[in-house]
Amino acid sequence: MRHVLVSDDAFLWELVPPSPRAHDTVYVVEEPAVRARIARHGGTAVGGNLAHQAVYRRAFRSGHEPVVVAVDPARQVAVVRAIRRVAPAAPVLVVSDVTRVLRRLPGVTTVSPRVFAERVVGPELERALTRARVDRIRAQLAPRARVLIMMQDDPDPDAIASALALRTLLGRDRGSAPIATFGTVTRPENRALIDLLRLDVRRIGPEDVARYDGAAMVDVQPSFFEERAFARVDLVVDHHPEERPVHAAVKDVRPEYGATSTILTEYLRAAEITPTARLATALLYGIKTDTQDLERGATRADLDAFAFLHAHASLGALRRIERPELSPEALDTLGRGIRDRRVVDGIVFSHLGRIGYPELVAQFADLFLQVRGARWSVVSGTVNGELHVSVRAAEPSRAAGVVVRDAFGDLGSAGGHRAMAKAVVRLADWRARVGHLTGDRILRRFRRALRAGRG
Ligand SMILES: [Mn+2]
Structure with a gap:
């Protein structure tokens, strides 16, 4: 035309x-x-x-x-x-x-002529600044033969994706830049992500840190770790607010961002590195989980990164991570759980008895919160000599973590956030302190804790 x-x-x-x-x-x-x-x-x-x-x-x-x-x-x-x-x-x-x-x-x-500056020159200027920062990061880490890329203790998808993106940005491999944590990866979705990326996450102790020449942290800060675990930190890239001043040769902490994956995506773009489908999927999932599908705390930058990654990611792989496979045995367990459920005072409760692996209680607690009228969902099961209780809450009057601590904290580890919480009690301890394990007794403890908070 x-x-x-x-x-x-x-x-x-x-x-x-x-x-x-x-x-x-x-x-x-x-x-x-x-x-x-x-x-x-x-x-x-x-x-x-x-x-x-x-x-x-x-x-x-x-x-x-x-x-x-x-x-x-x-x-x-x-x-x-x-x-x-x-x-x-x-x-x-x-x-x-x-x-x-x-x-x-x-x-x-x-x-307005100003729009040219805002829409065209502005973003390009940002990219030039990011490019300069990437150059600084590369220069800082170049002399280090082996760089440790550290994540928090139970690394989430944002941390995992950011770690891999940093390694890609540095052009390194698992030998010269191992990805590590002091803890373990527990959630099944996160393990599925690691499988997809064929990532080996190294579990190390603070005493191992000295064996590496350099340290970079993603989605975490030095103060989150044990005192003096790191004598010197080369790089910190994070989006959590600084609780204590971060001391690192290069730091990029942006609390206004919804995810660290967004910052790493900006680095890759500035360095003109096109992420592989796997890396793009991981970063996309990192942003999705940290911003609850862009509904919480997502900024313009997160949306831009999301749109960019969406074009490069494998949506089939993403679906497999978000909806972990259920084995036939897990389906039988679910069938039992549905049959034996109880609904009282807005609490959907089910004790699954013996289960194949611990994550099933969390998965089914998520599902049961969808039951009509459910304000609380409580699912329990036993595995490896332990009782696992998972709790989910919809618009709770009291934080789920507090209720679970009140209900089970005297018997084992218990706690969590506002909308989700978990307790793990050794069966031996339950028997010694409470007696025979029944669903009734689990539910009664939970209701008592919930009522006590109301009064
Ligand atoms: Mn994060």
Whole structure:
């Protein structure tokens, strides 16, 4: 489609030079010298007084061509009126800050020249700054033969994805940049992610740190670890607020970001590294989980990274991570759980008895919170000589973690967050302190703790 670009000097010609694909661009200019220059460079230009309609007779064919106008503000209205007389129906875009009068003219849209800075120059400037930061990170770590990439104790998808992205950014492998934690990966989704990435997460102790030449931390800060575990830290990239000042050769802590994966995605883009489908999937999942599907604490930066990663990720792999497979035995357990469920005072409760692996209680507690009228979901089961109790809450009046601690804290480990909590009690301890294990006794303890909080 033909475009008409109207400018009293060479401004639009320089901004939008003709390209092979936009061969149907007509430049309308005032000065004969500018017109001649455009023509010399192979462009189509017509010249004449921009406030008179004659010049537009030569520029328009159908009269429906879109027009961009970039002229002196004092002439804008006169120029648009002249265009209108020749092409009453053409959509007109005026590059202008003076919008009051122009807006009253039908079919006229305006764009502020500042928008060019905001939308075009701004992001590119950001990218240049990020690029400089990436160079600094690479320079800092280049002399280190073996760099430890540390994550928090029970690494979540944001940490796992960020660690792999950092290793990719540094161009290193598992030998020169092992990914490590002092803890273990427990949640089944997180283990599925690690399987997908074929990542080996090394479990180390604080005494092992000295065996590496450098240390980088992602999604975590030195103060989150045991005192003096790290004598020197080369790099910290995180989005948690700084509880204590972070001391690192290079640090990038952005509490306003929804995920560390977003920061790492910006690094990769600035370094012009296209993530593999696996890495993109992991980073996408990292942002999804840390922002609860972009619903909590996600910023413009998280949305931009998300859109970028979405184009590179494997959505099939993502589905497999988010919805872990259920074995036939797990389905039988679920069947039993559904059959034996009880619903009292908005609490959906089910004791599964012996289960194949501990994560099933959490998975089914999630599911049971979907039961109509459920405000609390409590699912228990026994495995490896332990009782596991998982609790989920919908808009709880008291934090689930507090209720679970009140109910089971005297018997074993118990706690959690506002909407989810968990208790693990050794069966021997339960028998010694409570007696025979029954669903009734578990539910009674939970209800008593919940009631006590209300009173
Ligand atoms: Mn995070």
